[in-house]
Amino acid sequence: MHRSPFTVTTLGTGAALPARGRYPSSQLVNVGGGWYMIDCGEGTQERLRAIGFNFQRIGHIFISHLHGDHYLGLMGLISSMHLMGRQAPLHVHGPPELKEIIGLQLRASSTYLRFPMQVHAIRPESGTVLHADERVVVSALELEHRIPCTGFLFREQPGQRRLRPGRVGEVPQFRRNAVKNGEDLVLGDGTRIPNAELTLDPPPPRSYAYCSDTAYAPALIPFLQGVDLLYHEATFTTAMASRAKETMHSTAAQAALIAKEARVGKLLLGHFSSRYKSASVLLDEARPIFPNTELSSEGSEFRVGG
Numbered sequence: 001m002h003r004s005p006f007t008v009t010t011l012g013t014g015a016a017l018p019a020r021g022r023y024p025s026s027q028l029v030n031v032g033g034g035w036y037m038i039d040c041g042e043g044t045q046e047r048l049r050a051i052g053f054n055f056q057r058i059g060h061i062f063i064s065h066l067h068g069d070h071y072l073g074l075m076g077l078i079s080s081m082h083l084m085g086r087q088a089p090l091h092v093h094g095p096p097e098l099k100e101i102i103g104l105q106l107r108a109s110s111t112y113l114r115f116p117m118q119v120h121a122i123r124p125e126s127g128t129v130l131h132a133d134e135r136v137v138v139s140a141l142e143l144e145h146r147i148p149c150t151g152f153l154f155r156e157q158p159g160q161r162r163l164r165p166g167r168v169g170e171v172p173q174f175r176r177n178a179v180k181n182g183e184d185l186v187l188g189d190g191t192r193i194p195n196a197e198l199t200l201d202p203p204p205p206r207s208y209a210y211c212s213d214t215a216y217a218p219a220l221i222p223f224l225q226g227v228d229l230l231y232h233e234a235t236f237t238t239a240m241a242s243r244a245k246e247t248m249h250s251t252a253a254q255a256a257l258i259a260k261e262a263r264v265g266k267l268l269l270g271h272f273s274s275r276y277k278s279a280s281v282l283l284d285e286a287r288p289i290f291p292n293t294e295l296s297s298e299g300s301e302f303r304v305g306g
């Protein structure tokens, strides 16, 4: 069965300090041809150039929190969008202070954007809908970090019902959309064919959860139940568990435990401390707990669901 694209591209996988070959947090999410950005660390626009992506296609940017490694690339990206003649609206979703931070920088440089931009203050309680359009619903995941920090759950909108392969011919072309939307078919002589005889349920909506910086937070588990792909930060190994606790980050094993308890499809680790030259030590600690775990890497694309 053909399904529309739902992918995540990890542009940066490093934690707070620069490390060779790693960049700070940023991801691109494609849901059915709509482009969304999550976090925008320093250098994100260069990363987008490196993968040949035209950033004017991004309609919404979601910023998890105001630690620099998650948003210091945002002004540069907005500025480039402006200089390159963007006209399409841009929506930025982030902590309440973000509007003031962006506004001050625009005013100080006498920049009058050529495109409409709206900065939305996030309400961080888990389950709050932050954005919905014809492709996707994005809701908040309340994380536990040193400053307010929000994760994001992307769930695609349910698709149309599918015509049963053996019954397609019975449905006239001009009625197909209505039948796919659940209506019965009424024939010329008044006979009614119930929708259930003609159609099958749509495929279950796919979902992606992004858990940015957070301490081990089991309160998230009910909200992550059954997601197809979970990105969870894994800053440290278990040997550094006390450091993780103190800085309100997670170990790879804690990320795996969340994935296991929430019965997610796949776990993607990221936000690696610069002390680990290779992130494979983190993968080795996660896999015994949750086998279907992968490391994110710069510029890699991951499919959400089957």
Ligand SMILES: [Zn+2]
Pocket: 065, 067, 145, 213
């Ligand atoms: Zn942080």
